[in-house]
Every structure is written in C-alpha cells, then in structure tokens.
Amino acid sequence: MSVIAIVGAGTLGGTLAHTIAARDLYTQVRLVDDARDIAAGKALDIVQAGPIERFRTQLVADRGPAATVGADAVILTGPASSPEAEWDDAGGLVQLRQIADANRRAVLICAGAEHSGLVERGVRDAGIDRRRLLGSAPEAYRAAVRAIVALEVGYPASAVSLTLLGRLPHHAVVVWSQASVGGELLEERISATRMARLRDRVAALWPPGPYALAAAATRVVGCIASGNGRRPCCFVVVDGELGLRRRAMAAPVELDALGVIRIAEPSLNARERAALEAARVD
Numbered sequence: 001m002s003v004i005a006i007v008g009a010g011t012l013g014g015t016l017a018h019t020i021a022a023r024d025l026y027t028q029v030r031l032v033d034d035a036r037d038i039a040a041g042k043a044l045d046i047v048q049a050g051p052i053e054r055f056r057t058q059l060v061a062d063r064g065p066a067a068t069v070g071a072d073a074v075i076l077t078g079p080a081s082s083p084e085a086e087w088d089d090a091g092g093l094v095q096l097r098q099i100a101d102a103n104r105r106a107v108l109i110c111a112g113a114e115h116s117g118l119v120e121r122g123v124r125d126a127g128i129d130r131r132r133l134l135g136s137a138p139e140a141y142r143a144a145v146r147a148i149v150a151l152e153v154g155y156p157a158s159a160v161s162l163t164l165l166g167r168l169p170h171h172a173v174v175v176w177s178q179a180s181v182g183g184e185l186l187e188e189r190i191s192a193t194r195m196a197r198l199r200d201r202v203a204a205l206w207p208p209g210p211y212a213l214a215a216a217a218t219r220v221v222g223c224i225a226s227g228n229g230r231r232p233c234c235f236v237v238v239d240g241e242l243g244l245r246r247r248a249m250a251a252p253v254e255l256d257a258l259g260v261i262r263i264a265e266p267s268l269n270a271r272e273r274a275a276l277e278a279a280r281v282d
Helices: 011-022 036-053 089-102 116-124 137-153 192-205 210-226 270-281
Strands: 003-007 028-032 058-062 073-076 107-110 133-135 164-167 171-174 233-239 245-256 259-263
Touching (some): 011 036, 073 210, 089 107, 089 116, 107 210, 116 133, 137 164, 171 192, 171 270
Parallel strands (some): 003 028, 003 073, 028 058, 073 107, 107 133
Antiparallel strands (some): 133 233, 164 171, 164 245, 233 245
C-alpha cells in the first residue's frame, strides 16, 4: 500500500489532501494534526466526495509524528489551530526533526510559500539529507508566471514552457531567454516592450494561494511517485550547484521515490546570470 502523510490540517493541508486524493496517486492519505477532530472532519468530507469525483483513495485522520511511520512521502503545511498560517522556521523545524526521527526513508516536502528557510534549516540544523527534503512552492510560482505569459500571447498555459531559479520572492530569476510558447522562443514572438511588461508583472505574483500551492505540491509528489522525468521547480539546498553551498534556492529538479536525483542548471544569458549573482549574495 502506498501512503502519503500531510502534517497540518489547516486550509492548505485540507486542500492538499483533497487534491492528492482526487488523483488516486496513493492508496492512503493520512491527515495528521494535533486537532484530530478537525482533521477527521476534513477527511470525512473528502471521502464523501469520492463517489462524485470517482476516486478511491482512503483518507484517515491521526495525530503526532508516529502517524507518519510507513509513509512514502510526508508533506508539511500548517496547523489546524491557525488554519491560514504555515509553520514558521522554528515550529516547522521541530516538526521536521520529529518526522525525520519517526520515518527515516520518506521524502519530506515543505509546501508553504515561506518554507525556503525551513528547508535550509532542516538540512543545516536537523541534519536531514538534502536529497530527501525540498519545498514545492516555486512550482506554484512558475505556474503563475506561465499563466500571465499565456494571457499575454493568447495561448493556453499548457503551451508555455519556462523555468526559474533564485531566492524567492525578492531574487526570482525567470529564465526568459529559454522560455517558449508552442515550441517557439517567447522573445522571438513578442516585442521588447511586451517582454518588459511581463518582467514587471512577475514580482506581484508572490505569494501563491492555497489552491496553487496544493496543486504544486501534488505535481511534485506525482513526480516522486512516478519518476516521470519532469522537472518541477522546488526549494532545494544546493551544495556546489549554481555556485552556492548550503543555501536553499529555487531550481528545477529531477525526482524519484528517494527524492532529488539532480538539480538542473539551465543556460543563462548575461542579464539572468547577473540576477542570479544578486541572489547568491543576498
């Protein structure tokens, strides 16, 4: 039986439990929170949607780090007691230590928009292998950028391909020089004025909301479960890649059931290299 545990039954955790269950990615989804009654209520609501949406995933509610034992992947979100909040670095680090002690093989995913620091501290302070700890929020941001590009050029977002790097949100490096629409380079399709307009709009897209964050985390766990070769953009701790050591950065990654296989380093033009350099010194 394949199992995923979601630690935190706040808004993001509940949304994520539904999103993963609806795709039948795992046999069982465990919604884990100290407020077990809230987690149980949300799990029951999702289960009752199963016959309508035609998914068969089991959902159970539990509490405590022991509930993550046996899970193939564990996602950290935020507590039901403060449903709109994410765990901060201090509280999240406590959770990560407990989860890593209870389950020494699962891939650990921090799903919050502000979890880059938590990923970094999990590796540096808790000693978690950097290959099995990552954050999924950059994939939500990448999707938002793809969406505004699609609106600009009048194509569906599925036709837009791009990647990003950097320390989000203040040093996001969208690799515009490699961005494409329908297989053609974006910079060859639109004017310099329109490109400048797109660049100016990027900063306003942060932070992603709970639905986008849930969709991004679902995409990441889908890549982990299937090893399909796709490269979602994630917070990862680099150690030599991108010219940095022991810092959390957004970057495209290859994933499998054990976590991060490789951090990809796309080709950059001079503007993009300068922007990445600013992220390095931040």
